[in-house]
Amino acid sequence: VEVFELGEFGLIDRLKRHLGPAGPDVIVGIGDDTAVLRDTGDAYLLATCDTQIEGVHFVPESITPYQLGRRAAAVNISDIAAMGGAPTFLLISLCLPSRTPVDYVDALYSGLQEETQRAGAAIVGGNMARLSERVLIDVFLLGRTVKDRLLLRSGAKEGDLILVTGYLGNARAGLELVRRPEVVVEPAVRREVMDALLTPRPRLVEGQTLAATGRVSAAIDVSDGALSDLGHVCRASKVGARIWTDSIPVSESTRTVAALTGHDPLHFALQGGEDYELLVTVPEKHASQVMDAVIGATGLPLTVMGRIGPARDGVQVVGPWGKEDVVLPSGGWNHFAP
Amino acid sequence: VEVFELGEFGLIDRLKRHLGPAGPDVIVGIGDDTAVLRDTGDAYLLATCDTQIEGVHFVPESITPYQLGRRAAAVNISDIAAMGGAPTFLLISLCLPSRTPVDYVDALYSGLQEETQRAGAAIVGGNMARLSERVLIDVFLLGRTVKDRLLLRSGAKEGDLILVTGYLGNARAGLELVRRPEVVVEPAVRREVMDALLTPRPRLVEGQTLAATGRVSAAIDVSDGALSDLGHVCRASKVGARIWTDSIPVSESTRTVAALTGHDPLHFALQGGEDYELLVTVPEKHASQVMDAVIGATGLPLTVMGRIGPARDGVQVVGPWGKEDVVLPSGGWNHFAP
Numbered sequence: 001v002e003v004f005e006l007g008e009f010g011l012i013d014r015l016k017r018h019l020g021p022a023g024p025d026v027i028v029g030i031g032d033d034t035a036v037l038r039d040t041g042d043a044y045l046l047a048t049c050d051t052q053i054e055g056v057h058f059v060p061e062s063i064t065p066y067q068l069g070r071r072a073a074a075v076n077i078s079d080i081a082a083m084g085g086a087p088t089f090l091l092i093s094l095c096l097p098s099r100t101p102v103d104y105v106d107a108l109y110s111g112l113q114e115e116t117q118r119a120g121a122a123i124v125g126g127n128m129a130r131l132s133e134r135v136l137i138d139v140f141l142l143g144r145t146v147k148d149r150l151l152l153r154s155g156a157k158e159g160d161l162i163l164v165t166g167y168l169g170n171a172r173a174g175l176e177l178v179r180r181p182e183v184v185v186e187p188a189v190r191r192e193v194m195d196a197l198l199t200p201r202p203r204l205v206e207g208q209t210l211a212a213t214g215r216v217s218a219a220i221d222v223s224d225g226a227l228s229d230l231g232h233v234c235r236a237s238k239v240g241a242r243i244w245t246d247s248i249p250v251s252e253s254t255r256t257v258a259a260l261t262g263h264d265p266l267h268f269a270l271q272g273g274e275d276y277e278l279l280v281t282v283p284e285k286h287a288s289q290v291m292d293a294v295i296g297a298t299g300l301p302l303t304v305m306g307r308i309g310p311a312r313d314g315v316q317v318v319g320p321w322g323k324e325d326v327v328l329p330s331g332g333w334n335h336f337a338p
Numbered sequence: 339v340e341v342f343e344l345g346e347f348g349l350i351d352r353l354k355r356h357l358g359p360a361g362p363d364v365i366v367g368i369g370d371d372t373a374v375l376r377d378t379g380d381a382y383l384l385a386t387c388d389t390q391i392e393g394v395h396f397v398p399e400s401i402t403p404y405q406l407g408r409r410a411a412a413v414n415i416s417d418i419a420a421m422g423g424a425p426t427f428l429l430i431s432l433c434l435p436s437r438t439p440v441d442y443v444d445a446l447y448s449g450l451q452e453e454t455q456r457a458g459a460a461i462v463g464g465n466m467a468r469l470s471e472r473v474l475i476d477v478f479l480l481g482r483t484v485k486d487r488l489l490l491r492s493g494a495k496e497g498d499l500i501l502v503t504g505y506l507g508n509a510r511a512g513l514e515l516v517r518r519p520e521v522v523v524e525p526a527v528r529r530e531v532m533d534a535l536l537t538p539r540p541r542l543v544e545g546q547t548l549a550a551t552g553r554v555s556a557a558i559d560v561s562d563g564a565l566s567d568l569g570h571v572c573r574a575s576k577v578g579a580r581i582w583t584d585s586i587p588v589s590e591s592t593r594t595v596a597a598l599t600g601h602d603p604l605h606f607a608l609q610g611g612e613d614y615e616l617l618v619t620v621p622e623k624h625a626s627q628v629m630d631a632v633i634g635a636t637g638l639p640l641t642v643m644g645r646i647g648p649a650r651d652g653v654q655v656v657g658p659w660g661k662e663d664v665v666l667p668s669g670g671w672n673h674f675a676p
Contacts, residue, residue: 001439001440001441002436002437002438002439002440003434003436003437003438003439003440003443004436004437004468005440006440008466011440011443011466012466014440014443014444015443015444015447018444018447018448018451019447019451019460019461020451022460022462023460025426025460026427026460026462029460029461029462029463030461030462030463030464032463034463035427035429035462035463037426037427037462037480039377039378040377040378040379040381041378043378045383045427045480047427047429047462047463047478047480048429048463049429049431049463049464049465049476049478050431050465051431051433051465051467051476053433053467053468053469055470056467056468056469057467088363088375089364089373089375089383089385091373091385091386091387091478093387093388093389093431093476093478095389095391095474096341098340098341098342099340099341099342100340100341101339101340101341102339102340102341102343102344102349102352103339105341105349105352105353106352106353106356109353109356109357110356112356113356113357113358122357122360122361122363122364122367123357123367123368124360124364124367124368124373124375124385125367125368125370125372125373125385125386125387126368126387127387127388127389127476128346128349128350129389129391129394129395130342130391130394131391131394131472131474132393132471133470133471133472134469134471136433136469136474138387138389138431138465138476138478140385140387140429140431140478142375142383142385142480
């Protein structure tokens with residue numbers, strides 16, 4: 001058996017067996033994007049890591065080293081945001097070809113530093129090594145949260161509404177423009193979808209605001225794709241979900257790119273991934289309070305896009321007249337697809 | 339300018355400029371192997387990361403995946419040991435070709451888990467990604483120490499003795515056997531030097547015991563090579579040092595390998611690196627107390643191998659009749675040598 005046959009999640013499940021039961025200080029361990037660790041007093045320590053690999057997660061022709069630095073920090077900050085936490089300290093493991101220009105590294109660190117500082121955290125260490133073929137950046141990020149404000153994947157209940165910040169699918173529309181350089185769109189459209197792809201804005205204040213309401217039953221950031229990430233919430237919460245196709249927030253820019261490239265914008269929104277929006281579940285009676293809190297604190301709207309149901313439903317996508325026959329390829333992103 | 343021209347340390351110095359001054363919560367930041375971060379109460383949080391790259395830090399023909407897992411954890415545990423701390427939580431970023439056998443990953447995790455558990459820590463998370471050409475393992479390790487027991491590089495004083503745990507040069511002798519498979523040695527000799535290279539034992543209890551004496555003025559683990567690591571201590575402490583050639587602890591096994599391969603065993607001991615022994619400085623009047631404490635707690639002897647002097651001396655290697663004319667190539671390990 002080779003690793004791509006299991007995929008990331010299959011492999012993680014298998015490896016968990018080597019580790020035995022987690023000790024009492026591990027609140028959330030292997031299998032989540034962020035580990036939650038008992039700290040002193042009423043605090044939890046959060047720890048997450050994520051890798052950006054040239055040719056896998058980015059192509060150098062379409063991202064500047066400054067943008068890459070911002071992105072490498074942002075995707076980790078997003079994991080802390082999804083827990084309602086505050087990022088504190090960041091370490092960088094940087095693997096580079098020997099002949100990388102120092103200017104490249106300067107610009108990369110300038111982006112890392114800007115995004116880290118914006119999140120109120122600090123770069124405190126790291127490691128450097130030579131890798132001949134590619135640039136690889138591993139970011140390790142620590143964070144903090146108070147115990148009773150921790151957002152987890154595991155608390156969604158039947159009847160809860162499913163809400164998402166901002167738009168879904170912009171990053172996937174940006175990727176389409178990278179793949180098809182011949183496609184011509186208005187500069188404002190290109191900017192919106194390329195910014196979403198290259199320098200996603202982690203929803204940090206949104207996550208903290210959501211946590212502070214005390215009304216959010218489950219939360220995750222949309223990295224693998226909304227359907228796949230909602231699937232993580234459903235498995236952790238032992239529930240199912242229905243997404244309403246006519247309620248999914250898709251930007252005009254993404255609709256434009258989808259139309260010009262012969263795609264269904266719902267595919268971009270539900271399976272694209274890398275949007276780094278927050279997807280949360282909230283009891284219906286608290287939904288407007290939660291939406292008001294986020295728009296009040298940040299100006300960003302949340303959209304209700306579905307409802308949690310029984311586990312036997314799985315994750316369904318339904319149209320205004322019942323079950324939609326959108327053809328959705330099964331499964332999320334396989335990190336080991338050859 | 340390309341990164342190999344600056345080397346790791348030159349590059350780190352350059353990148354520090356992007357980061358601005360460290361905040362009050364950063365006790366030790368960029369430039370050390372381990373970050374020291376203010377925690378609640380009288381505790382410090384320690385955070386370190388280190389990468390093992392196939393073809394750079396190991397060759398697959400000479401290390402099993404189980405050994406590689408142990409090594410990847412051990413080199414990080416050693417960084418926490420050098421601070422006198424206790425490892426707590428470990429995250430693993432694993433980058434693999436898609437067609438890696440799952441058995442390989444199983445064995446790797448089994449080694450990671452064994453070494454982590456032995457150190458009293460737990461694997462709590464990580465990340466997986468596809469890297470076509472090589473296996474790459476980034477380990478991120480957290481630890482704890484109490485404030486008044488923290489060991490740093492920066493406290494060495496003129497007149498302090500320089501002590502080291504165990505033997506220096508074994509790992510370099512092991513590397514020589516990997517490079518020259520035609521060299522035949524006794525099985526016990528091969529085992530000693532290969533174990534030192536492949537599955538180094540981090541000096542964790544030794545580090546904690548050294549910290550508990552309250553007599554150690556500076557400490558570092560020997561990863562880049564004893565001379566280079568002593569150089570880090572001297573720069574951080576603004577002192578110089580003299581190493582006495584006739585006092586350097588070199589094993590019979592290393593002497594044998596050096597003799598058979600036409601090397602000076604002192605080169606192996608002083609410039610080989612990867613020994614993961616602890617090098618510490620101690621005021622002379624406390625040296626025997628410190629040595630007794632470590633041998634009492636662990637059975638491992640410390641050897642006095644030199645003395646701290648004024649900064650103007652730099653780091654000198656002197657023989658029994660004064661300055662030795664050992665020809666030592668200048669500089670340590672350049673992580674970006676092409």
